[in-house]
Amino acid sequence: MRSDPADYELVAPGSLQAVVSLLATQPGEWLPIAGGTDIMVQYAAGKLVARKLVSLWNLPELRRFEVFPGELSIGAGCTYTDLREHEVVAREFPLLVSAARWTGGIANQNRGTLGGNIVNASPAADSLPALLVYEAELALVSAGGERRVRYVDFHSGYKTTLLAPGELIRAVCLARRFRGYFSYARKVGARSAQAIAKVAMAGLGRMAGGVVEDVRIAVGSVAPVPLRLRETERSVRGQVNDAALVSHAREAAAREIRPIDDIRSKAAYRSAVVGNLVAEFLYRLRGDQGSPQSAVLVRWNQLPADEAAQELQACCGSSAWARELALRRPFPTEAPLRVASDEIWSHLGTEDWMEAFSKHPRIGERKSPAAASAQSRAWSAEEQRDAAAAGRRSSGPCGKPIKNTKQGLAGCLSYVLPGNRPRKSWRFSAGACGMTT
Numbered sequence: 001m002r003s004d005p006a007d008y009e010l011v012a013p014g015s016l017q018a019v020v021s022l023l024a025t026q027p028g029e030w031l032p033i034a035g036g037t038d039i040m041v042q043y044a045a046g047k048l049v050a051r052k053l054v055s056l057w058n059l060p061e062l063r064r065f066e067v068f069p070g071e072l073s074i075g076a077g078c079t080y081t082d083l084r085e086h087e088v089v090a091r092e093f094p095l096l097v098s099a100a101r102w103t104g105g106i107a108n109q110n111r112g113t114l115g116g117n118i119v120n121a122s123p124a125a126d127s128l129p130a131l132l133v134y135e136a137e138l139a140l141v142s143a144g145g146e147r148r149v150r151y152v153d154f155h156s157g158y159k160t161t162l163l164a165p166g167e168l169i170r171a172v173c174l175a176r177r178f179r180g181y182f183s184y185a186r187k188v189g190a191r192s193a194q195a196i197a198k199v200a201m202a203g204l205g206r207m208a209g210g211v212v213e214d215v216r217i218a219v220g221s222v223a224p225v226p227l228r229l230r231e232t233e234r235s236v237r238g239q240v241n242d243a244a245l246v247s248h249a250r251e252a253a254a255r256e257i258r259p260i261d262d263i264r265s266k267a268a269y270r271s272a273v274v275g276n277l278v279a280e281f282l283y284r285l286r287g288d289q290g291s292p293q294s295a296v297l298v299r300w301n302q303l304p305a306d307e308a309a310q311e312l313q314a315c316c317g318s319s320a321w322a323r324e325l326a327l328r329r330p331f332p333t334e335a336p337l338r339v340a341s342d343e344i345w346s347h348l349g350t351e352d353w354m355e356a357f358s359k360h361p362r363i364g365e366r367k368s369p370a371a372a373s374a375q376s377r378a379w380s381a382e383e384q385r386d387a388a389a390a391g392r393r394s395s396g397p398c399g400k401p402i403k404n405t406k407q408g409l410a411g412c413l414s415y416v417l418p419g420n421r422p423r424k425s426w427r428f429s430a431g432a433c434g435m436t437t
């Protein structure tokens, strides 16, 4: 049964101080509401028990990023869109950007907040594995003052937390010490958008001389709370990253979790998927220390972000893709760049894909769309519609059909990266494909 708005009261005191005072003077009476994307679902279903709501939406104290030399403090009221667009988050905490990108749809990302995701405490929540591997701390505030807790201790059980009555999350604090780590994020759901995760994983790792120097793995949707796979990490750290280790880690991870059967998935499936994701993570981590840095990559890593994005965009037409990839620099080698690229592509929206398609030459063409004949433009439009529907098919660099994003990027990077082609020749190649006109 739907709720009746007349039964509810909503106040918006407008400052953090006023909100915590209200919570202190009338304990247990008021439920904080931030973006409302979880609370309004309960409201719409007639299941919202609280009748008095106090708004945290857009409180300036909760909706800001504070960048210190050793720490990034993210206001609990920052939305997923805020996270996606923040340069330091994109560069140093890409796992949070991935989670933000695949949380709900655009409307949800404009409204849902990081603090709401943490307090709602769903084991399937997307940002939580990232917070575990980054070893986040939470700044909790009440009328009595502020305290810090380790995020890993925050969830005391299924949907229960350490939050005391009258207390709010003010900020999520992240130590800035993961630059240069290889990041891996995957969400496995019924589809790639608007789906609750069957399994979500965040991984961070660093290799030295073929050995796993450091590794952090966290998974969601496989236990009552998001889990850090400490035993698997311990058994992998300090070991040579070879096929035997990957196979061992796959089994260790599947053993360490405690999944359940529910409407979204079976426990056995979840165990198998977690094992496979851990194996894929280690496999990609191994590639991370592969080839030495190319001179072109070194130079590209050092360009200002706008210029770096522009260089990519001359070849691959999505500005969102180019911007995000540029923000994730520096890339030590080509392998993590390819992984990041693929990951960004897989979460871009239809408009971004259409932008990319519209800037590529069409199959069989060697000139830019602008210079194409009317008939060719009509065929191209048709081809683009089909390509968009098929998801990942269009013409790649030099008008050759591409099968997937990896292949598309590979074509693009073959001009940019091998280090060996001077910039002029890459520009020429891009131009010959009609991509720089």
Ligand SMILES: Cc1cc2nc3c(=O)[nH]c(=O)nc-3n(C[C@H](O)[C@H](O)[C@H](O)COP(=O)(O)OP(=O)(O)OC[C@H]3O[C@@H](n4cnc5c(N)ncnc54)[C@H](O)[C@@H]3O)c2cc1C
Residues within 6 Å of the ligand: 031, 032, 033, 034, 035, 036, 037, 038, 039, 040, 041, 056, 062, 076, 077, 102, 103, 104, 105, 108, 111, 112, 113, 114, 115, 116, 117, 118, 119, 120, 124, 125, 126, 127, 167, 168, 169, 170, 194, 195, 196
């Ligand atoms: C269509 C749809 C799709 C969704 N898809 C996803 C998805 O893919 N992945 C995912 O993880 N989630 C998803 N969600 C869930 C939801 O969007 C997120 O959990 C979101 O982050 C909640 O934030 P909010 O600000 O809207 O929380 P609200 O609904 O405002 O609040 C949620 C809870 O947090 C408490 N709260 C909020 N802020 C604070 C604070 N600063 N301090 C203390 N308590 C606080 C509230 O009291 C409430 O108990 C989806 C929801 C919808 C409706």
